[in-house]
Structure formats: C-alpha cells, structure tokens
C-alpha cells in the first residue's frame with residue numbers, strides 16, 4: 118500500500134517588544150544571567166501580571182497577515198506543569214478561546230502553490246532557560262544545572278497549522294515563507310540560532326488518497342528548517358516501516374538526533390487534561406475592539422505581495438527579479454536603500470542577484486553579515502556609470518569590498534583599477550599600436566571597417582584592460598580616418 122504523510126506544524130515566535138509579556142523587564146537575548154528579572158517573571162508570591170499592549174498589537178499583526186478572524190473576546194489560561202524553568206508552576210497561555218483563528222498561508226512549493234490552513238494564533242510567555250553544566254550541555258551527564266531567568270516571560274506567539282502539509286519539503290517551504298512574512302511584519306528578529314523562532318512538527322501516515330488521520334508523533338523544538346526537513350523524512354520512513362510490518366504507530370514525542378540522523382522516542386505525549394488548564398484569574402479578558410483591529414490594520418507594514426506589486430508596477434522589474442528581491446525582507450530593504458543612492462532599478466537588481474547573492478552563497482554569509490552597505494554598493498555603481506572603472510573591474514572591486522569592508526574608491530586606487538579615460542594617455546598607446554600593425558591599417562583604409570575592433574583589442578591588451586573601451590573605439594576610428 119502507498120502511504121501519504123500528513124504534517125501539521127506548531128511554531129513559536131519570540132516577539133521583539135521592548136519589555137516582557139507581563140512585567141517591565143527588558144527583552145533581549147543573552148547577557149549576564151538573571152539581570153533582567155523582577156518579582157513577576159521570577160514568580161514571587163503576590164506579584165501580579167499586566168498585559169503588554171505592544172505584544173498584543175504584534176499578535177494582531179500576525180493574525181491579520183495570516184488571514185485569521187479575530188474574535189472579539191479571548192482569555193488567558195494557566196497551563197500547569199512542573200519544570201525548573203517555569204517558576205510559577207504554570208505558563209500563562211491561551212487555550213480554548215485563542216486570540217486569532219481560521220487563517221491560511223499560500224505557500225509556493227516544488228509541486229506548485231498550496232494553501233496551508235492556520236488553526237489558531239495565540240499569545241503566551243516563554244520559559245526561563247536551563248543551563249546544564251557539563252561538556253555536552255545535556256542533562257544526562259551534567260553535574261548540576263543552573264537557571265537563567267532573563268528569558269522568563271518573553272512574549273511568545275504560537276502559530277498552529279492544520280494538518281495540510283504533505284511532504285518534508287513543503288514543510289520547509291512553509292516555514293521559510295512564514296519566517297519571511299514575520300520579518301516583513303517587524304514583530305520578531307526570527308533568529309533561529311538564538312531560539313527566537315522554533316518549531317514542533319507533528320506527522321502521521323495515511324493510505325494515499327484517503328481522508329482520515331493516522332496516529333501522529335511529534336518532533337520537538339527543531340531550530341533549523343533544514344534539520345526539520347531531514348528529521349521529518351526520517352520519521353516518515355520509520356512510520357512506514359512500522360505500518361508495512363503490520364505494527365501500530367504509538368502517539369509520542371520523538372527526538373531526531375542531527376548528528377546520527379536517528380529517531381528515538383522521548384516520552385509519551387501529554388494530553389490536554391494533564392495540564393489542568395483553567396482561566397487565569399489575575400488577568401482580564403482580552404477584548405479586541407473594532408477600533409483596535411483597525412488601528413493595527415492601518416499600521417501594518419507593507420507585506421511581500423504588496424512590495425512585489427510595487428516593484429512590478431513602479432520599477433517595471435521582470436517577474437523573476439521581483440520574486441528574488443522580495444523573497445527576504447532584508448534583501449528587499451537592501452535593494453530599496455541602494456536605489457536611494459543609485460537610481461537604476463534593473464542594474465541594481467542585476468548586481469544584487471548576481472554579485473551580492475553569489476558572494477553570500479559562496480561564503481555562506483548572511484546578508485546581515487555583509488560588509489558592503491547599500492550606500493557602498495551605490496558608490497561603486499556610480500563609479501562604473503561615470504566610466505571611472507570598467508564593468509569587469511567593478512566585479513573585482515565588489516568582491517574585495519565584501520572581503521575586507523573597504524570602500525570602492527580605496528580598492529580601485531590600491532589595485533590601480535581606475536579606467537583610463539584620459540585622451541592624451543590613450544592617444545599615445547593608440548599611436549603605438551597603429552605603428553606596429555601597418556597591414557591592418559591598410560585593410561581598414563581599403564574599406565574593411567571591422568578591423569577597428571582589432572585595434573581596440575590591442576589597446577585594451579596594452580593597458581591591461583583599463584582603457585575606457587568606448588573612448589578607445591572613438592579615438593581609433595578618428596586616428597585611422599585622419
């Protein structure tokens with residue numbers, strides 16, 4: 118029998134608000150442990166939470182951008198469990214009355230465009246962080262564990278998809294596009310290494326073409342989309358093996374070991390009743406008034422689709438360029454900032470798609486790490502437009518700028534790459550080339566005009582490619598017809 122995978126994702130996003138979800142402590146990654154804490158996020162007796170309004174604005178942005186409806190009223194629940202990184206003994210979260218429901222995200226995959234349903238988007242708080250002292254950083258072989266409460270109470274949004282995804286590749290594509298959307302929304306830095314964006318993947322198998330749902334397992338806390346894709350493929354293979362040998366998949370959490378590529382069971386999955394959910398008595402219900410939703414909608418940053426449309430319409434860029442440029446918020450911003458200093462959209466686009474992305478790919482750098490600023494690139498393009506350097510030299514200069522962070526002018530001077538546009542200097546070289554090639558001069562004068570190209574080539578060679586070819590062409594013809 119052929120099986121089809123069914124995948125649903127739960128994504129956690131740390132919001133980049135100034136302060137925590139229920140107290141005034143600063144939100145920031147890392148730092149000296151336990152320096153951004155207070156009675157609320159340390160759960161001292163009697164401390165009371167207060168809802169962070171900006172976090173709710175960001176939450177609403179995400180809900181609206183995912184096409185969700187926002188019920189007028191939602192409430193917070195306590196999700197009870199015991200773990201050292203959870204000082205209150207419960208996490209404030211949302212349960213059966215979440216902030217936003219029933220959305221969708223259109224995802225471009227290898228198999229075309231697919232619609233992934235969004236079940237819910239809700240607000241909660243992040244836990245503190247356990248630090249297991251020991252070489253591996255794992256609890257099993259640590260002597261003791263320390264807890265850093267700096268992260269405790271960071272606003273955390275959970276996005277839950279419907280089980281609408283049917284391959285590991287599509288799951289990765291979904292996550293990439295969701296991340297891009299979140300970056301456009303300006304609600305999170307989405308830094309996966311720092312855990313600002315984390316994902317749990319649920320997966321089950323069913324006979325291809327059928328409608329029901331099989332028993333699922335859950336891969337926890339994957340913080341790389343590439344690993345998630347591999348882990349899913351591995352888990353799918355494991356489930357198929359079980360089913361084909363007549364066994365039953367057990368509902369549980371599994372661990373994917375990135376190093377060995379192996380899946381191992383972690384623990385049996387909790388049920389909702391294990392958490393003894395009950396409404397948080399210290400917080401008022403969240404009432405999303407029409408005015409509030411309007412305020413958030415009108416303050417929404419420009420989304421990728423709108424930007425793409427603007428690039429097509431106002432800048433007349435081809436569809437392919439538009440797709441590449443808007444595929445990440447960072448690249449689109451870089452593009453627009455370069456345009457502010459150098460007003461040729463297609464040329465800038467070519468340089469970003471060719472030279473910049475080429476360099477980043479080859480070196481494994483991210484755009485944020487790139488040493489060339491948009492203004493720096495614009496300066497280089499301007500030098501090329503003014504004929505101060507050739508297009509080929511430009512590429513060499515750019516790559517050196519990326520390596521060293523030097524400015525275009527510095528590199529050009531240091532490497533002697535400036536283009537020779539001085540007529541006197543060129544005239545001397547041309548005179549020499551003409552004198553050395555009398556046969557070609559005869560040919561030209563007999564009417565074979567294309568021989569001019571030969572002379573241009575000789576001049577370029579003699580100057581190490583630095584002569585301004587347009588000017589040389591003009592001067593050579595002048596000289597030969599004198």
Ligand code: ADP
Nearest residue numbers: 123124125126278279280319320321330331333
């Ligand atoms: P749980 O209560 O176990 O957390 P939920 O119903 O909240 O399960 O769903 C969690 C995630 O798992 C959602 O993304 C959902 O789409 C997905 N999911 C639910 N059932 C299945 C299934 N049988 N196979 C794959 N994914 C599933």
Ligand code: MG
Nearest residue numbers: 127277317319
């Ligand atoms: Mg769940």
Ligand code: ZN
Nearest residue numbers: 140142155158
């Ligand atoms: Zn605090």
